[in-house]
Amino acid sequence: GAVVSQHPSRVICKSGTSVKIECRSLDFQATTMFWYRQFPKQSLMLMATSNEGSKATYEQGVEKDKFLINHASLTLSTLTVTSAHPEDSSFYICSAPGRGGQETQYFGPGTRLLVL
């Protein structure tokens, strides 16, 4: 399977600050990556599709100015939570399609964000 990493694994920040989360494909190139958010005891909700060299595609209800996505290279996508508030506290997970087929997605280990 493909290997996807995320950094940081855990972050605590004050309300109003911005937090950047990195997602890297370690042994393959990913022109597309996906960002999910998961609240406790809930399922994964797709936030946006990150496209290398072009704008991200956001799901309905996700504020693109609050969740900035940059996919500057074939192995790196970043999600920046701007002006974070306590309600943004969640588990953020990225994924990338694996070599087994574009439909197969492999997930990074996730980033747990706590906004105080």
Next chain:
Amino acid sequence: QKEVEQNSGPLSVPEGAIASLNCTYSDRGSQSFFWYRQYSGKSPELIMFIYSNGDKEDGRFTAQLNKASQYVSLLIRDSQPSDSATYLCAVNRGGATNKLIFGTGTLLAVQP
């Protein structure tokens, strides 16, 4: 109606038994189906995927797909306590976006 539905559980089975996890989906045009396992506090791990009607076996796991009934299931044979986790069903509707739509997951508890 949710696009992908699963019973939240918990589903409790004794060690060594067969665990049967079920999932239904609403979009008849869905093309590929996935089962992920998620341990508490961790990200999902791909177990199996299936595209065609019928059964697909991989070790102790068997995925079953019935597109006419819009139903996909996962059987775990010889269940072990280490199988205790939340199992997420995901559906890919196909097309250019390859987005996965997840169910809410079924919590499986294997009792030693």
